[in-house]
Structure formats: C-alpha cells, structure tokens
Amino acid sequence: MRWIWNARLEVGESLDHLNRVKTDTKLFHLKLKDGKIEKIIEASAMSPLSEGYDANGQLLLPAFKEMHNHLDKTYFSEPWKACVPAKDLEQRLELEADELVALSKTVEKRASTMIERHLHNGVNHIRTHVNIDPFIKLENFYGVKKALENYSDYITYEIVAFPQHGLLKHEEVPDLLREALSNGATILGGLDPAGIDKNIEESLQVTMAIAKEFQVDVDMHLHDLGQLGIYTMETWLDMIELQDFKQKTSFSHAFGIASLKGNTLNKFTQRLKQHNVQILTTAPIGLKSTLIPIQELQENDIFVGLGCDGFYDSWSPLVSGDIVDKAKDYAEYTGRTSEKALRETLGLITNNITPLDDKATQVWPKEGNEASFTLVNAASSAELIAQATDQNNRVLIHKGNLFQS
Known part of the structure; x- marks a missing residue:
C-alpha cells in the first residue's frame, strides 16, 4: 500500500471555554514506502488519488x-x-x-x-x-x-x-x-x-x-x-x-x-x-x-x-x-x-509511543517511522482510552500491510 488518505493526527492541544484541555487534530495524507512513512502531507494540500486506503477521518494512532x-x-x-x-x-x-x-x-x-x-x-x-x-x-x-x-x-x-x-x-x-x-x-x-x-x-x-x-x-x-x-x-x-x-x-x-x-x-x-x-x-x-x-x-x-x-x-x-x-x-x-492523563495512558499499550509528548508537542508520526498504525473512531487517544469502544471499526496497518480477515 502506497498511500493512507484523510487520516486524523493529533497535533497539539487547546483550552475550551471552561479551560478544559482539548486535543487538537488535523487531516493528513501519508505516503508509504518499504514499510515506512515516506511523506506526511496536510490533506488540504492535495486531493486523494485512486490508489491507497481512505481513512475517512479516522484517528491514526501507533499500533x-x-x-x-x-x-x-x-x-x-x-x-x-x-x-x-x-x-x-x-x-x-x-x-x-x-x-x-x-x-x-x-x-x-x-x-x-x-x-x-x-x-x-x-x-x-x-x-x-x-x-x-x-x-x-x-x-x-x-x-x-x-x-x-x-x-x-x-x-x-x-x-x-x-x-x-x-x-x-x-x-x-x-x-x-x-x-x-x-x-x-x-x-x-x-x-x-x-x-x-x-x-x-x-x-x-x-x-x-x-x-x-x-x-x-x-x-x-x-x-x-x-x-x-x-x-x-x-x-x-x-x-x-x-x-x-x-x-x-x-x-x-x-x-x-x-x-x-x-x-x-x-x-x-x-x-x-x-x-x-x-x-x-x-x-x-x-x-x-x-x-x-x-x-x-x-x-x-x-x-x-x-x-x-x-x-x-x-x-x-x-x-x-x-x-x-x-x-x-x-x-x-x-x-x-x-x-x-488519559492521553498518556495510551503509552502503556504502544511501548511508550504517543502522538504528543508531555508538553503537547507532536512527536509522532514522523517521516521515516515504521508504517504501523491503528485507525480508530475517536476524537483523540484520550477518548479511545476512556471509552474503549468501537473494536469492530478499528483498522490495523502493519509495516504498510493492511489487515483484512
């Protein structure tokens, strides 16, 4: 697989009107090569091609x-x-x-x-x-x-x-x-x-x-x-x-x-x-x-x-x-x-890889990283941990290989 289209990535955080932390996300396209991420492009910069997998806005997290x-x-x-x-x-x-x-x-x-x-x-x-x-x-x-x-x-x-x-x-x-x-x-x-x-x-x-x-x-x-x-x-x-x-x-x-x-x-x-x-x-x-x-x-x-x-x-x-x-x-x-705290908990099931560090700076994914991901229907990794739902709609990609049973 060469492309993942319209994947949602965590990019930082902001505060809502109650000063409550909210994880910010944006849509990106990821180009894959030889089991790694070759390029990450904001979705607004290009339209999807026919090849690849359309994530349709699902949140992309470490596998x-x-x-x-x-x-x-x-x-x-x-x-x-x-x-x-x-x-x-x-x-x-x-x-x-x-x-x-x-x-x-x-x-x-x-x-x-x-x-x-x-x-x-x-x-x-x-x-x-x-x-x-x-x-x-x-x-x-x-x-x-x-x-x-x-x-x-x-x-x-x-x-x-x-x-x-x-x-x-x-x-x-x-x-x-x-x-x-x-x-x-x-x-x-x-x-x-x-x-x-x-x-x-x-x-x-x-x-x-x-x-x-x-x-x-x-x-x-x-x-x-x-x-x-x-x-x-x-x-x-x-x-x-x-x-x-x-x-x-x-x-x-x-x-x-x-x-x-x-x-x-x-x-x-x-x-x-x-x-x-x-x-x-x-x-x-x-x-x-x-x-x-x-x-x-x-x-x-x-x-x-x-x-x-x-x-x-x-x-x-x-x-x-x-x-x-x-x-x-x-x-x-x-x-x-x-x-x-919920966002940090994700690291317990990803060998400590989290999209944001403790200062809410995006540290994953980066170009050159292994192309292994789980796509989930969640607004953020915090929601995934808190709700632990939607198993039937998760999608696994391992080193660029899409799992389909």
Missing part, C-alpha cells in the same frame, strides 16, 4: 502491543464453558493440567482465532507465554508458533518458553525448555520460585544457567506478595550482578512491588533501572492489594507494558481480549480522567 498473553490457553473457538473456581494457584494449576492433553490437539486453531481477535483490535505485536510441561511437552509451542507464522505479514511476536507447572517439580522440564529455545522460542520464562518450586535460589539459578546457555532474555511470572515477592526479585538482581548476565529481564505481575512505599520504592526502582528491567502487568483491578505503582515506576524510567494475560480460558472467562480495555481499567482505577 498496539500485547505484552503478556497466553495464546495456548484460550478456549476461544471452542463451545462456551466457564472456568472451575479454584481456592489458590496450586489448585488452579491442577485443574489446568487435567485438560492440557485434550486442548493441545486444537492449539493452532484456538491460537489463530485469538490472534485474529488481537489484529481486529489493533494489535501488531504479541508476547505470548506457552506452556512447556511434562503433560504435553512441546505440543502447545509448535502449534502456537505455526499460528503466529501464518500471520507474520501483520504481526511481530515473542514466544516465552514457560514452565507453568514448575521448573524443579518435574525433572524433565529444564531440558524441555532447552528444546523449545533450540526450536524458536525467543525468551525463557519463570514462575514463582517460592510458591511453586519451593526453592527460590535453586529455581533462579537453573533459570539463569539456561538463559546464559542460550543467551536469551528472561520473563518471570511473580505472583508472591510482600517481602517474599521482593526477596525473589532482589535475589535475581543479585545474580545478574554476580554472574554478569547480559540479557534483559522482565518481571510479569511483580505483585510484591505493591507493598513498597517512599524511599524503599525509590531504592528498588533504581535497581530495576540499573539493570534495565521491564515490568509487565495486567493491571488487575479486582486485586486491590496487588495493583503495582505504575505511575511511580514510569516516573523512574522503568518500562511498564500491559497485557490481557489469559483470555477466556481455564483461569477466567471474564477478560475481553481487548488491550484497550486494560488501559481503560488502569485509568478508571487510578482516577486518570483528564484529557492529558
């Missing part, structure tokens, strides 16, 4: 990023079923294990259906965790990998080899993780060394050894609360320093951080920053005690990304599968109701 997902777990495309309630994480894992073998036979179909849901919602990047366990070994991995490869014209992805049922509880798991990393998994996962493996130091050391062996990044699910969660993270950071680990680390959920305040939080965030650690969260509004201090982390230059996590699976039937809903949940729970 969305889904930073914590489980494509292999969804029931999507299967007949409706609610999940079985569980009293704790261990029981939830037992219930999941009971159906892993049966579900593995349809993993490619289920993952593909969920990928299409994300594409329709404007997502062009997915980080997915995939179960690597003794029950199904690598079946889910190969099915998810094939599904993602089928949509490579419209999406980029990372596959986390994830020991959902423990790293140490089953002796074959470390080698199964190695096999997955040898066959296309891009990140090594981890899960609650205390709560699941019952041995923080050994679990983290095995994780470190495998990550160094394959020179891959690490993404750990850490649900443990309070000091236990902080101790786990601190222990990993100590290992990074002692063993000169060069790859990146992500702490997913990281609920322990919710217990930190003031100077203690500042000291911890400085350690995260020192080692370029990312925090990936689902902004769980139903778990008040575990909502981590996202704004404070961002103010200390810690990358924070959002993900839907599970979507209609054995864990929960309630998640919509729309990453914009997650951003709205966060804004609603934390009282981010002003135009500027």
